[in-house]
Amino acid sequence: MKQFQYQRASTQQSVLDAISKPGTKIIAGGTNLVDHMKHGIIAPDKLIDITHLPLKGITPTKTGIHLGTLALNSVVSEDPLVLQKQPLLSMALKAGASQQLRNMATVGGNMMQRTRCTYFYDTTMPCNKREPGTGCGAMEGYNRMHAIFGASAQCIAVHPSDMCVALAALDASVVVVGKKGQRHIPFTEFHRLPDDHPELDNHLGKDEMIIGVDIPDNNFAKNSYYLKVRDRQSYAFALVSVAAALELSGTTIKKARLAMGGVAHKPWRLFEAEKFMEGKPVAEDTFKQAAQIAMQGAKAYENNAFKLKLAPASIVEALKHAAGIV
Structure with missing residues (x-):
């Protein structure tokens, strides 16, 4: 080193x-x-x-909850305010990494982590994210863990975070500060797709730092679920994950939020599937139709074609759990 x-x-x-x-x-x-x-x-x-900066707080605001960038993942996951108002975030955090890592990892650090693609970590292999212009080893290599949405000819890696999938579903915003002052970035716009510059992970300026995350109040607490499908139960990254949240009026879906992990270069929000479900009845058929809408544009590679079936099945399963019809 x-x-x-x-x-x-x-x-x-x-x-x-x-x-x-x-x-x-x-x-x-x-x-x-x-x-x-x-x-x-x-x-x-x-x-x-x-x-040592005073950025560890988890505090109520007039419109929701503010998480300081230095709040530990383990602390956030057990915070009474989070458990009461945003249990989906707690579920996602507890599904991520090991307890030892959660005791060290911060909210801001979780957001800034880079892909866990093996070609990115192996400096003997080509990787456009690590060294632009060298090629993508995963494209013609072993790509079982890789993207089915939003990939480019330059990179097919996926974002590894569970926390970020939940925050994307919960309409959170990232609070950043730089020499020009403070600004808010919608969470769904914070991370980037690879396009022609996979070395750029997010829209944080070089002279900016994250100081926190704001999560607006919602009515999803009673009907939220985070599903993580992985090779082993402990300390494994998602093959596919789903953050599902519903606001119900009787047996009718008033609002829906869906995001996926393990499928794209960033947390993958499923806006069209959400719109479809609004006003529809709580039913497995509704969820199956939403899952098919969610899969539009998906593209698999040699070793990850199974995700084309696993992903919609996971969406339906997560929504059933969220709706309480399992």
């Missing part, structure tokens, strides 16, 4: 000053960044530690 400088930030402004210089990376829990440094994927000149 390359030698680097380390600085503990005492103010938000000191962080912004530091990251404006090339070669500087923010570190908090470090559960993903340190892996990248060990594998030789990145070699920063300087790390700036933000763990």
Whole structure:
């Protein structure tokens, strides 16, 4: 590992000053960044530690809940306010990683983690995300874990987060700050699709840092479910995951929210399927039709064609659980 400088930030402004210089990376829990440094994927000149900044709070707001960027995944998942108002987020967090990692991982760090594609981690293999212009090893390689939505000729990797799938479904927004001030980015627009620049993971400016996430109030608490299909029960990334949330009026679907993980370069929100379900009855047939709508545009590769059947089946299963008709 390359030698680097380390600085503990005492103010938000000191962080912004530091990251404006090339070669500087923010570190908090470090559960993903340190892996990248060990594998030789990145070699920063300087790390700036933000763990002592007052950004760990989980607080009610006039319109919902604010999660500080340094709030630990384990703490968020057990917070009474989150459990009461946004249980879908708690379910997703508990489905992610191991308890030890959740005890270190932060909200902001979870959002900023990069793909777990094996070709990205193997520096002997071509990877446009790691080194633009070298090619995509997964395209003609072993691509069982890879995307069926939103991929490009440059990259077919998937985003690994469970937390982010739930936040995408819950209409959250990312609060970021830079030298030009503070702004909010809709969560569904924070992460990028690969297109011709898979090395760019999100729309965070180089001189900006995440200070939190805002989740608006909703009426989904009673009818939410997070389904994660994986190779083993503990500490495995999703083959397919589904965040499902429903607001019901009797047996009629008033509002619906759906997002998927393990299928795209970013949390994949299923807007058209949501619209279809609004005003429809709670029924397995409704959910099956929504799942078929959700799969429009899906494209498989040699080793992940099974996702074309697994994904719609997972959508139906998650919606049935959310609706309480299992």
